[in-house]
Amino acid sequence: MTIKETNKKKGRYYTLARVILFFACTLVVHILSSILTENAPERIVEQLLMLSATILTFFLVLLFTRWEKLKPNDVGIVPGKKSASRFSIGFGAGLLMAITQALIVLSFGHFQLKLVPEITMAEIGLPLLLYVLVGSREELVFRSYSLRSLSYSWTPFLALVIMTTIFSLEHLVSGNTWQNAIIGAGTGGILFGLAALKTKGLALPLGLHIAWNFGQWSLGFKGRPGIWEAIVEKGYESQVENIGLAAFIFVMGLAIAGVCIVYKKEKLL
Template identity: 25%
Template sequence: MDKSQGWKNVLKIIIPYLIIVSVFELIGVYASGQNFYQNLPQTTLQTCVVSFSSMSGTLLTIWLFCKYIDGRHLIDLGFYDGYISRDVVYGLLMGLIIMIGGSALLLSVRQLSYEGINFNAADLCYSVLLYTFVAFTEELLLRGYVLNNFLDSFNKYIALALSAVIFSLMHGANPHIGVLPFVNLFLAGILLGMSYIFTRKLWFPMALHFSWNFCQGVLCGFHVSGQDIYSLTIMKRAHDTIWNGGKFGFEGSVTCIIFQLVAIAIVYKIYSSKTGEQPVAADTILQEAA
């Protein structure tokens, strides 16, 4: 196999992906009744519709490339069976622990203060769907397709770093982006991709990605990657600081860097010392860490 084919496939998909997904998102904007002359989107439901459209365009693009360019099946990107329920449970738990732990720490040092509950059943349901769509879309694209192809061309850690750089750059147009957010997004790409280079499965990173965003935005009241979407819990920042992340959210904080470095170190230590860096089930990470 030509080792250069992997990174070439990543380059080939860029323009078709941008075109197809942009068309799908435009359809989503119209379908949700949004006004182009106002800030987009305006409601949680509208955000959910656009995210579903983006997911649909991503799925179509990657399916076409798998079938006609890569010569592989979509399932080969990481939808293998085995350990699915445990991978999902442990991914959800890891995101929950990081966000609850980070919030508790910031509350204890008065970087945040609890203001109350903003319960809206419809928005809560839409948020579950929204973050499911986002997790599926970004993990299928960044880990399932990009990292998978990079692994065909490069050493696994170089491939991981390159995919993490792309992951962070994809958020470059988000509101309130800055140096700390870029660092945290890069580390998030490492954390999510670390499990993939050993398992070649998407269940754990998808679950972790969903849990990370949902717990960050809905349960803990942070902005999510700079975007202010529905929150069940109302939290108030004393001031915008490097510790609480300011308007970008938890991902814009030094606190998040610390939590992610610890999580990455645990994942690496377990896989390199216990498995000889051979593919294993993702749930082994948390079983060994517990």
């Protein structure tokens, strides 16, 4: 192995170490934000927490991007001419995914959606704001500096595998079940990561991410009523859950295939 090859190999591991350090710093930022907002009004405490975490995470991205000797544009955080359209496409696709999953579950019976009576705009707007902030924070953490720097130093495929694994682990540590963390966050991580790599930006994955979470909440698929309440016939909970999981995998698979087809001419690097 030549000196040049040895230095290149060392550089890869330095990048990986910086990405791990970056992720650790984002966790510290999240904890710090939680402490800073713990006395906020209960109705908006989650939104303030995520707002604080998102802003601080953005500055971390800038810091580590400079450390990696990259530019903000290299990690996809600078909006471009196509950003608005890509976000809109992603948002529409994300809502369609959530609706498709619900329709599949409904078609098998023993499950219904009941419109929540007298829901207010504030009761819809606050969850939407929360999912905007959650999506923004997670895209900054997992699909900007970390994913792109690994894709430059290693390969886009390995970068996607590494960041999807970390994405799943964060969801597991946050209290999600193994099933939700590995299958749910795992397939979501592949979709959002692939969208970020193909478009060289965050607009498309951010639109997908926000709309998917908000769509699931709206349809009562987040474990609590949204705009609709999901009602499962007694005795069929396990069956409906399995159908919901299968529908989830189906729509995620379609979305991943869609990104690959629509952006087939775009390279991952």
